[in-house]
Amino acid sequence: MSAVFFLSVFFAVFAPIPILIHSFRRGRSWAWLAALTNGALVLAFGGVASFAIYAVFVMALALGLAEGFRLFRTPERAAVFAWTTMAVIGLGWAMVHFHFSPMQAWNEAGREISAAVDSLVQTVPQDRLPVQVNGPEDIAEWKQSLLVELPSAIAILSLVAVWASTVVLLRLNPGRIREKMGLRPDFFQTWKAPEVLVWPTIISGFFLLVGVKYVSPVALNLFKVLMTIYALQGLSILAFFFDLWGVRGLFRTAGYVLVGSVMTPLLLSLGFFDLWFDFRSKFRQT
DSSP states (O other), X not given: OHHHXXXXXXXXXXXXXXXXXXXXXXXXXXXXHHHHHHHHHHHHHHOHHHHHHHIIIIIIHHHHHHHHHHHHOSHHHHHHHHHHHHHHHHHHHHHHHTTSOHHHHHHHHHHHHHHHHHHHHHHSOGGGSSSOOOSHHHHHHHHHHHHHTHHHHHXXXXXXXXXXXXXXXXXXXXXXXXXXXXXXXXXXXXXXXXXGGHHHXXXXXXXXXXXXTTHHHHHHHHHHHHHHXXXXXXXXXXXXXXXXXXXXXXXXXXXXXXXXXXXXXXXXXXXXXHHHHOHHHHHHHO
């Protein structure tokens, strides 16, 4: 089922879930067997490139998250463990593929981005492009910007994948995992990012404003990843509000889509400033 989800593309986000459920219902050995057999199916029907993506975003995620829960027994540490596992497997796969040369992998990524941007400029009308392109200089600047922000884009994608799998896993509650860790059913409505993250967020934001060579690109990538974590906290606040107001079903889904796509600054602000304002406790009092 994991391979079917992944190869369908539309349901690829759910591909780690069958392996996670198997891990907590049948044990570690069966989860590894499930991951390897599903990986073999992806390799047979999707090829090496699909298998590489599956190995990082499904196998490493599912097995790392399950092992993280067993080792640390907290969702945050388990998620960090899974995220780190994905990074190690992904980096190792890239180094092997490019003959242990990270610089060659980076150059190859630059060529792929350049080709994708050239194809997009040639096929999409200018008024529909995500940026204004008035000449070769603008195209070159766009390519450079995409390459600089590539690490944060990959990190955010993997972080969201880990978060989605954790949410679904705890809601399905296989093997009564919530009870074993002492988590309440409304855990994600009360979740907060660690307070210590506010300082690297402020420092990275400062270097974005100042603009220091070599430091600002790193600060940009770090700032985007940290703000994604605060966006997840904003989603937990939003879930609390929806429960408070009795929003259910399709209206709840529409609310998430609306806020996530149109009102993203509001979501980020809710998550970031919750450290000082504690919106949920204030709404409980009123």
